[in-house]
Amino acid sequence: QKEVEQNSGPLSVPEGAIASLNCTYSDRGSQSFFWYRQYSGKSPELIMFIYSNGDKEDGRFTAQLNKASQYVSLLIRDSQPSDSATYLCAVIRDKIIFGKGTRLHILP
Amino acid sequence: DGGITQSPKYLFRKEGQNVTLSCEQNLNHDAMYWYRQDPGQGLRLIYYSQIVNDFQKGDIAEGYSVSREKKESFPLTVTSAQKNPTAFYLCASSAERDRSLDTQYFGPGTRLTVL
Numbered sequence: 001q002k003e004v005e006q007n008s009g010p011l012s013v014p015e016g017a018i019a020s021l022n023c024t025y026s027d028r029g030s031q032s033f034f035w036y037r038q039y040s041g042k043s044p045e046l047i048m049f050i051y052s053n054g055d056k057e058d059g060r061f062t063a064q065l066n067k068a069s070q071y072v073s074l075l076i077r078d079s080q081p082s083d084s085a086t087y088l089c090a091v092i093r094d095k096i097i098f099g100k101g102t103r104l105h106i107l108p
Numbered sequence: 109d110g111g112i113t114q115s116p117k118y119l120f121r122k123e124g125q126n127v128t129l130s131c132e133q134n135l136n137h138d139a140m141y142w143y144r145q146d147p148g149q150g151l152r153l154i155y156y157s158q159i160v161n162d163f164q165k166g167d168i169a170e171g172y173s174v175s176r177e178k179k180e181s182f183p184l185t186v187t188s189a190q191k192n193p194t195a196f197y198l199c200a201s202s203a204e205r206d207r208s209l210d211t212q213y214f215g216p217g218t219r220l221t222v223l
Contacts, residue, residue: 036214043214044198045214088151092210095153096210100149
């Protein structure tokens with residue numbers, strides 16, 4: 001079983017719509033959860049982190065964590081073409097483990 | 109400006125050569141990390157260091173070596189023993205020594221190509 005799993009995509013979303021990115025993880029003891037955005041040829045940049053069950057909002061971004069179901073999601077409201085990138089989910093227990101990422105394409 | 113710098117941005121290596129990738133940070137972070145990323149793949153940990161003069165192997169350390177003589181610097185050497193070194197190499201740092209808490213920040217990366 002993969003430790004951190006993401007749909008590779010591409011996920012195509014019309015401009016202005018909500019993009020929903022999902023990530024599941026296998027270790028129930030995981031404590032910290034991160035979303036990174038990576039543009040093609042660039043390094044990952046941190047978007048959000050979440051530690052507790054529930055929602056965490058930052059501007060157009062909302063991270064949602066459900067530890068019982070072992071998933072974490074990222075919602076992007078009012079999607080913009082500049083949101084087109086690969087989104088990496090990362091999970092920490094004793095060490096950080098990255099998913100392979102979901103490619104998001106915002107359609108103008 | 110505070111941040112993480114990596115050099116060079118692009119590096120070409122002939123087979124049989126050792127090359128060293130530079131990583132410097134002025135964030136006063138304790139922990140530093142080296143990752144490798146291959147196309148369509150996630151990040152794989154090569155080495156990490158939580159304190160000066162100490163470092164630990166990650167998941168794919170074979171063919172690589174590191175040093176941590178200064179808090180700010182964590183160079184990675186790709187040796188000739190690494191059979192498939194062409195990849196995008198990312199250095200990261202985090203403030204926390206406790207890896208269960210750390211938020212990692214990445215440098216811009218070095219793209220290594222073997223000729």
